[in-house]
Amino acid sequence: MKIFKIFACLASLIVLISSSGANAGSPPLCETGIPVTLQADSGNYLARCTDCVGNAKYHDSAFVQVTPEEVKTSSRAHFYLERLSNGKYTLRASDTGKYLAECQNCSPNGISPDMAFIYVSHSAIKETKDAQFTLVALANGKYAFQASSGYYLARCNGCVYGAAHPDSADFHTSAVDMPQSPWAQWTITVLAKP
Template identity: 35%
Template sequence: MALQVADTGKFMARCRDCQSTVVPIPGTVTLRDGYNVGHTQFTVVPVSAGKIALKADIGQYVARCNGCIVDGATRDFLVIRKDDPNNPNVQFTPELLPNGNYALKSNSGQYVARCNGCSPTASARGVTQDTVTVHVDNPTSKLHAQWKIIPVR
């Protein structure tokens, strides 16, 4: 599947060496146009209690990482780095919103969202202004924290 953010229509994507990290983490998460390439496609792995993990095309999972992005405007960014879907940082609770979009709640209690200009290194490298973070408390009226699920075959 692909995840399309509701406000800009861009897609969540694995991005190698796109942001400077405090510890060596080559895979981070940004937004891209289109979803017809592997790095924008994820496999949903059910874990427990209604939670899911998102497995990237390289076999690792999307994870919340606290303080990992150099000079990040918010503490929690999404990265690709865990091999275990049972790690709490890779587990998200999908919530269906009244408008048909989904929100992804992390183990911190906050929601996955697009963040424009939040990673100075992604901007400086010319990669993108849009990265994916965990910083929204209530996604209901925040389109940048709402996702459309696009089936991919």
């Protein structure tokens, strides 16, 4: 069974690399539980933010708020990139153990109805499609996270009224818009395992 999983992973990786031009410096997509950071086009990093969206359904939302100077010591900007048996990927917050998910209508103050919140438990991850992403390697060496809705995880400036930070994370970029949308393209940096 393990050999089959390795071959299936290699086959999907070959398709991914040949269709995108991903380079040898890419994260090892067949591994699971890789500690990573996600850097947005603004230069700041995706991070968990507690009570940063007023009247939200969940306490922990995702914002692009951690600076390059803070990222190494800021556990709220560290995630585990995990590959599921169905080939999808998840992002688990390193400090809470909860998973990032597309959350529809979870913020009354957001321009986009689909914001990123960090609330899915480990026991619910296999049944929660909103927390499972198709990881797309792009020709420029960056990555995109496509949600089950078809939209991509993106930085959105000024999209949540009254938020603690200007750049929220949501799902508003379509597949058609992806090539010209740097705000939905992420630099993934692999961290040393703790």
